[in-house]
Amino acid sequence: MIPRAGAGRPTSRAVCVAILGIATCGNTDVYAAPQTFNTALPVAKGEFIFREQLFYRNAGKDEGPDDRDLQVFGAVSVLGYGANSDLAVFGVLPYLDKRLRLDRGPGQRVARHTRGIGDARLFGRYTVFRRDRRGSNFRVAPFVGIEAPTGDNNDRDRLGRLPAPLQLGSGSWDPFGGLIATYQSLEFQIDAQVSYKVNTGADGFRFGNEFRFDASLQYRLWPPDLGTGVPGFLYGVVETNVRHRARNRIDGVADVNSGGTSVFISPGLQYVTKRWILEFIAQLPAIQHSNGTAIEDDFTLRAGFRVNF
Amino acid sequence: MNHILRAALSLMIVIGALAPAFAMGQGYRLGVDGLACPFCAYGVEKKLSEIDGVERVETSIKDGAVIVIMNDGAALDETAARQAVQDAGFTLRGFTKLPAGDTGK
Numbered sequence: 001m002i003p004r005a006g007a008g009r010p011t012s013r014a015v016c017v018a019i020l021g022i023a024t025c026g027n028t029d030v031y032a033a034p035q036t037f038n039t040a041l042p043v044a045k046g047e048f049i050f051r052e053q054l055f056y057r058n059a060g061k062d063e064g065p066d067d068r069d070l071q072v073f074g075a076v077s078v079l080g081y082g083a084n085s086d087l088a089v090f091g092v093l094p095y096l097d098k099r100l101r102l103d104r105g106p107g108q109r110v111a112r113h114t115r116g117i118g119d120a121r122l123f124g125r126y127t128v129f130r131r132d133r134r135g136s137n138f139r140v141a142p143f144v145g146i147e148a149p150t151g152d153n154n155d156r157d158r159l160g161r162l163p164a165p166l167q168l169g170s171g172s173w174d175p176f177g178g179l180i181a182t183y184q185s186l187e188f189q190i191d192a193q194v195s196y197k198v199n200t201g202a203d204g205f206r207f208g209n210e211f212r213f214d215a216s217l218q219y220r221l222w223p224p225d226l227g228t229g230v231p232g233f234l235y236g237v238v239e240t241n242v243r244h245r246a247r248n249r250i251d252g253v254a255d256v257n258s259g260g261t262s263v264f265i266s267p268g269l270q271y272v273t274k275r276w277i278l279e280f281i282a283q284l285p286a287i288q289h290s291n292g293t294a295i296e297d298d299f300t301l302r303a304g305f306r307v308n309f
Numbered sequence: 310m311n312h313i314l315r316a317a318l319s320l321m322i323v324i325g326a327l328a329p330a331f332a333m334g335q336g337y338r339l340g341v342d343g344l345a346c347p348f349c350a351y352g353v354e355k356k357l358s359e360i361d362g363v364e365r366v367e368t369s370i371k372d373g374a375v376i377v378i379m380n381d382g383a384a385l386d387e388t389a390a391r392q393a394v395q396d397a398g399f400t401l402r403g404f405t406k407l408p409a410g411d412t413g414k
Contacts, residue, residue: 042398044352082352085398132343132400134373184345186370226371230347274351308351 033182034191034216035268035281035302036239040127040139040182043082051078053304061288061296064257066102068295073097074118076304086127094118096151096168114162118151119169125180136185143195144177153202164205164248165258171202178212186226189218189235201249208246208259215240218270230274237268237281247291257292264297277306334364334379336412340403341394344373349399356393360385373402378412 123145151169178195268281362383
């Protein structure tokens, strides 16, 4: 095992993580048209798209004795570049502020806190199928990438080393990949994505692998009739995210209070012009089957903008 | 007589100054398949604007059409237009040279 500074003994780490049992602390899967995942729409050759998304996540459904309450503020920056009309590369860099409050004894409530750069993602997306029609298009694009350990995974506070799920980064190089399909017309747009992420682990801790299925429907609310030129579009948005995460492993032993399956339903709005987009969405948990005493989500709010350069 | 000469000279100067403003380059109407949202239209317009001689590009998203107005004396090559639309990630469906003075509106 790779030695690490400040690491507790395996037993104490296991207890620490089991007590927390926190799932993903910040969602960095924010790229293009849908607000909670990617799209297969093209990035023009030689052009850049920048996206900034702010989010606030609250997870306070705790069946354990510690009455844990997790809050995460985040700002996720995404830069997309069109290498050619089919290949686009994306870089994603999150800034996270995580705060966990929990009971540590009778009448003693403590807060554990960290903030800074999280794990960056770099991935490429290649369009393998494209069918363009007048006023509509359909695309299928696989993608593959890596999550780099740019976030601190050994942060400490006055109570000692923060548990792994509360750290800013995982400390590991984690590959991921998937497939996106997008159908877009002048009236509406549908995106669907399946993805899988392999978490490799570091310093004796490994997050469980993640499977995701995401879907999005965007319906043009305004203008009701298209005139000349390129008017701004106001879309009503409904997205759903199905996530399954395997149990975390500590020194090879599965943590029974981690992982699980969740389904989010997310209503939102998006205003789209030629040069920029403003968007807002609220992610609400519809189904949560967490393993053991893993903490569950209350809601996540996301707001952001995108700019065409 | 001097007044007449001065007036004629002034008129010629005014006409000379305004002539470029009224000069209209050749216009083209491009049918672009796949164009279905404003954010994507920007990429098409930007790629077409990078072609030498292009003065102005205007999109009608409802019609899936892009009007390209060239500088006076310049012509738009169909192959270059097709490549520009392709680079933006879409497909050129039609390429029509507009009658002189027609801006596609």
